Amino acid sequence: MEARELALKIVNDIEGKGAYANIVLSRELSRHRLTDQDRRFTTELVYGTTKAGGTLDWLLSHYSSRPLEKVNPTIRNILRIGMYQLFFLTKVPPSAACNEAVNLAKKFGHAGTVKFVNAVLRNAARSPEKATYPDPQDEPVRYLSLKYFHPEWLVTLWLERWGFAECEKLLRINNETPPLCLRTNTLKISREELLRRLETEGAKCEASNWTPEGIICVEHPALANLPSLKDGLMQVQDESSMLVSHVLAPQPGEFIIDACGAPGGKSTHIAALMNNRGRLLSTDLYDHKLKLTEENAKRLGITMLETQALDATTLHLRYAGQADRVLVDAPCSGLGVLRRKPDSRWRKNQAMLRDLPVLQLAILESAAECVKPDGILVYSTCTTEPEENEQVVEEFLRRHPGYSLEPVGSYLPGERKDRMLQLWPHVDGVDGFFIARMKRNK
């Protein structure tokens, strides 16, 4: 199947069945034998079209005589994919974008729809200036939302919080493709050796400055074609996510609980830092997700890890006062990692920022009861929102005077002095993560 037709099938599935872009994409790419170039093009079309969302419909409304909601969904997606190429993929000649869309319309529509697709796209290719963005001064929210493909509620919030310039930088970086980050499985190999191996496997990589085991992959073949992954020499994990286990600083022989552990990115890192010695319990609400933790642990050669399905708000009922350290990598809005999942911004809503902190605090309070005196509690999220981060920790500390904050800065490279750590994609170049470390004094 040709790249554009496969992209259309995937975009139809995402829209029609509510499927997740990354999951359908990797399933379909493994079913179809595409060249590396076509694989990249399909990915670009799928991620671009889903990410651009409402902007493509807004652009189309300048050229279509028919309201888009009245257009057959497949034809509408042919138009969206065509518009994405015309307006955002400068390397695709406009004639190719139009011709290929018309070919798809021939296959999935009838004579009338072929004419319609042809007219809309050729009109757009001829007069792109017909669609001008709103004025940023007069309508900053609409301008930023349309220009950078983010929902208006989120732009409104970030604009209020961070101001125009910062908000724009953050929105812009969320549309960039982040590099693939890998964590060396130090139980099996050193980073230097793995870097050499990856080179022989056709990947261009460099050492990360954030952690001693992190690797940034600038160019690489399909992940499934990297033997180092299959052989358990590494784990896909962002650099900021790796920092969390360093801040926890688990020691060999200790009892560690990872309260929201699946799919095991941090649990398996903790096991490596403990040299696979001691007791490590990785819990999660969902059994099926714990299976992924177990698969990861097996692939990485970790034998110390136990899993258990439970609601972390009840962790204290079984493990009160037993653990040396507990990690709460809480369920969160994920607003710090929008660049990793291009369709995810359209699945979020503002109610998350009201509801999630209640759950986050409940999990943190239960986890806190499981920590021994002098033990350590780490709270982390992959979001940038104060309600889910500082405010949860501050409320927790207010309710639990037996805990005190330990500055995170000393677990980071360089001279950072952060009390609690908030990492930003547009400032730090890594995923947006929050980390706080607390000590139980009594």
Ligand SMILES: C[S@@+](CC[C@H](N)C(=O)[O-])C[C@H]1O[C@@H](n2cnc3c(N)ncnc32)[C@H](O)[C@@H]1O
């Ligand atoms: C941020 S993810 C964890 C990622 C994981 N720590 C890693 O590094 O791979 C949050 C996890 O919390 C789990 N979760 C959500 N609500 C929960 C609850 N009440 N109790 C336990 N786990 C929960 C989700 O299933 C999800 O796997």
